[in-house]
Amino acid sequence: MEVGGRADSSAIIVNSFDMVLSFARAMDLLHPAVSEHHLRVAYVSACIAEEIGLSDAEVQDILVAAAMHDVAAACAPQTRPLLDRALDSDAAGDIGSDLHDHGLECSRMLAGFAPFARAARVIRFHHVDWNHGAGRYFDECRVPLESHILRLADRVAVLPPAGEPALVHAKDIRASIRSRAGDHFHPHLVDAFEQVSARESFWLDLASKHKEALLKERFGGGALRLDGDNLHALAKVFAAIVDYRSAYTAAHSSGVAKASELLASRAGLPSPRVRLVGVAGYLHDLGKLAVPPELLEKPGKLTDDEMLLIRQHPYYTQQILSAVPGLEDVTAWAALHHERLDGTGYPFRELQIPFEARIVAVADIFTALTEDRPYRAGMKKEECMDVLYKMARDGAIDGEVVSLLQGDEFGNPSGIAAPERINGLFPLTA
Ligand SMILES: [Fe+2]
Ligand SMILES: [Fe+2]
Ligand SMILES: [Fe+2]
Structure with missing residues (x-):
């Protein structure tokens, strides 16, 4: 590998978009069934957000939210069965009372980074049904419209059967989403989805293997510079x-x-x-x-x-x-x-x-x-x-x-007694 590169690291500026998309790609390596799930949801969400006229900043927030939304479910082994259910294209509505936990957990993780506070809130409610307007609130909190965009995009992302061209199934997927308007999905968002998904290119983009580049080209302009x-x-x-x-x-x-x-x-x-x-x-x-x-x-x-x-x-x-x-x-x-x-x-x-x-x-x-x-x-x-x-x-x-480790203040550097599995063969790995 190439080592080093930039001489003046003190003046580092990194695009948040690049960080989040590469992280989303990494998460999609986690689970064979996830297959670009986060990147797909990011693409569909951003298209709908743009269609309904959200601002550049709001589109950025929803991209971050979409790119990270299932991180808590994907990362913890105990919630993997839930993710399997959520990624099942046939799972229509209620797939478990614990369904909202991973959104809450993920929103807590992201809330530690102030620029992602809005995205964290969007993630928290990403499985709330519209339920004919009742879905404006959940747990006595107001649900952001972007959460309902994510809700819809999440389903669109899992509906094309694995290994088959999405375009071939476009008609059926559009009909399936329309049939759940008002019940699961916000009707205006279903209208917007129908607008953007009328283009063949929407489905071809959805299936593209170059989604980071595609997302960056279309939506990367307003990204936060870190x-x-x-x-x-x-x-x-x-x-x-x-x-x-x-x-x-x-x-x-x-x-x-x-x-x-x-x-x-x-x-x-x-x-x-x-x-x-x-x-x-x-x-x-x-x-x-x-x-x-x-x-x-x-x-x-x-x-x-x-x-x-x-x-x-x-x-x-x-x-x-x-x-x-x-x-x-x-x-x-x-x-x-x-x-x-x-x-x-x-x-x-x-x-x-x-x-x-x-x-x-x-x-x-x-x-x-x-x-x-x-x-x-x-x-x-x-x-x-x-x-x-x-x-x-x-x-x-x-x-x-x-x-350099010599010195009094160098005790346990983490200061936290974290248990860590170790094995005889590889005692120094971490
Ligand atoms: Fe989820
Ligand atoms: Fe998801
Ligand atoms: Fe390591």
Whole structure:
């Protein structure tokens, strides 16, 4: 992989649209049946929003909401059956009383990032039926119109049978949506859907494999541009979603981010760069979104094949983040966290490892070792330092970075006793 890129990371500007779409693509790797679900819903929602004359800012909000709407259902193994039901094209109406929980959970996750507050609210109610106007309210809260757009778009996205051209089914899908106007869907939104879906190109776009480019071209103009502070805040939200996937890694990414920032500031890096190293820490395990949750949660030892699957995750971290222009340095620092200086790491077997990536690698190991595990308490710092110095002596990690860990305030960097599954074969992975 190409390492490094931008010299002046302090002036970083990243497009929120690129971040969210690459995250949506990552989530769609999660589940075979999801097959571009988030990107499809984003496309249909944005078309309807534009058709009814929503402002550019409102279209942006709905794109973010659509691109993230099922994240809570997709990420937690216990809610996967619910997602399966929700993604079933035949599931017409009520598919369970717990249906609204994942919207609420997801809205809580996103609410931590102020620019996405409106999108979070839209997500919260994305399964509320119009119910002849009663759906203006839910749980004594006013339901945004955009939630009803998402409700409709979500169904349109799942109706084309897998593997068949959507255009062939356009007539049936339009009839199915029309038959539920007033009951499940807001009638005016059904009218708008009929307008946009009268074009063959709508269905061809829906089936296109180049949806990120297509969405960006059509709707990317008003996207929010993130400076270092906002990027840091958004990375923290993404990290919380990654960590949410497994009770065993409940605070791992945030622990690695904090440890990385402490190491970077001790190394004397300027503060904007320290913050970016923190972003790399937050995002280092993003590729785990592509690892089946059954593997992350599997009790006991993993098989060799399962281990290979888990070890793909830095590759996916790189794939996901490399779609975000401006994030080249951070991508390298995050994706190289399992590389070793002597070439014994994975998956790139990279030997040219930037200093910031060495920091994230040491922070990752330190955090993993000091976190509590289901079968043991986290290692004491002295014990952990012995392990790290041995690895440094063996030529695997940077001894200079390890020595930066010395000092009183470097206890358990996460400050949270997060249980994390570990297995005999791969004790330092995180
Ligand atoms: Fe949903
Ligand atoms: Fe959905
Ligand atoms: Fe990792």
